[in-house]
Amino acid sequence: MRGWALALLLGALRAGGTELTFELPDSDKHCFHQDMERGIKFTLDYQVITGGHYDVDCYVEDPNGRTIYRETKKQYDSFPHHTEVKGIYTFCFSNEFSTFSHKTVYFNLQVGDEPPILPDMSSRVTALTQMESACVTIHEALNAVIDSQTHYRLREAQDRSRAEDLNGRVSYWSVGETLILFVVSIGQVMLLKSFFTEKRPGGGGAGT
Known part of the structure; x- marks a missing residue:
């Protein structure tokens, strides 16, 4: 199940972002990983769609294993952050506190700023037509x-x-x-x- 979810995650990458809906069984945990450079802004949005009281535990770890975000039994939340070190960041969703409630979780991970639609938009000095x-x-x-x-x-x-x-x-x-x-x-x-x-x-x- 974890390998299938990770494959979907990698296949969902588009325009610097990841959008995924996955099944989270009771007493289970799913973690996803993203390699990021230092000084990059990312935003994690998630929401529990179905199951139990529509809540889930979520935490984010940096490449050094330090927890930079942790919330328990949240229905939805948004976490913006600027990376301080280069490496692989870990995003985990846990349903280990539930013994019988199966959850469906949606999350959206936006990494970096969206590229301009015009190639020279950020460096041009003249006004736009x-x-x-x-x-x-x-x-x-x-x-x-x-x-x-x-x-x-x-x-x-x-x-x-x-x-x-x-x-x-x-x-x-x-x-x-x-x-x-x-x-x-x-x-x-x-x-x-x-x-x-x-x-x-x-x-x-x-x-x-």
């Missing part, structure tokens, strides 16, 4: 749309999970009520039947 300004505006608007779609997709998945869980509980409750009603009905019929079939003691012998 109307076409270039329109491209930048459209690019920023599309990024905002992507963020909104991700947010609402996660909310939809979480609400669907809660609705399905509630529907299952209502179904079980309805089945239980039906069985109780059936048993009570049979008991009432048997009780009424006993009133009419009760044997009365026979009369004494005939007198002489």
Whole structure:
């Protein structure tokens, strides 16, 4: 399972970021690794979509093994950080405190700043043309749309999970009520039947 999740993580790299939704079984932990240079900014966003109380433990370690972030039983959070040393950073999600709740976790890791859409945008001294300004505006608007779609997709998945869980509980409750009603009905019929079939003691012998 860990190798499969790591393969998905490596396959999801795009535009300096990683976006992944993975299954986290009960009493288990998944860790992911990212090699980063010194002085790079990264942001970790995560949210529990399904399972239990929608909470998970999360911690981040630098290449020296020092914990730079740790939260317990969080439903969602965001952690921005600038790297101080070069090497492999470890991002771990733990469900070890739960003995039976299976979780589904989404996380998004953005590494570094997004490259400019124009090659010389950061070094040019002249103002942007109307076409270039329109491209930048459209690019920023599309990024905002992507963020909104991700947010609402996660909310939809979480609400669907809660609705399905509630529907299952209502179904079980309805089945239980039906069985109780059936048993009570049979008991009432048997009780009424006993009133009419009760044997009365026979009369004494005939007198002489």
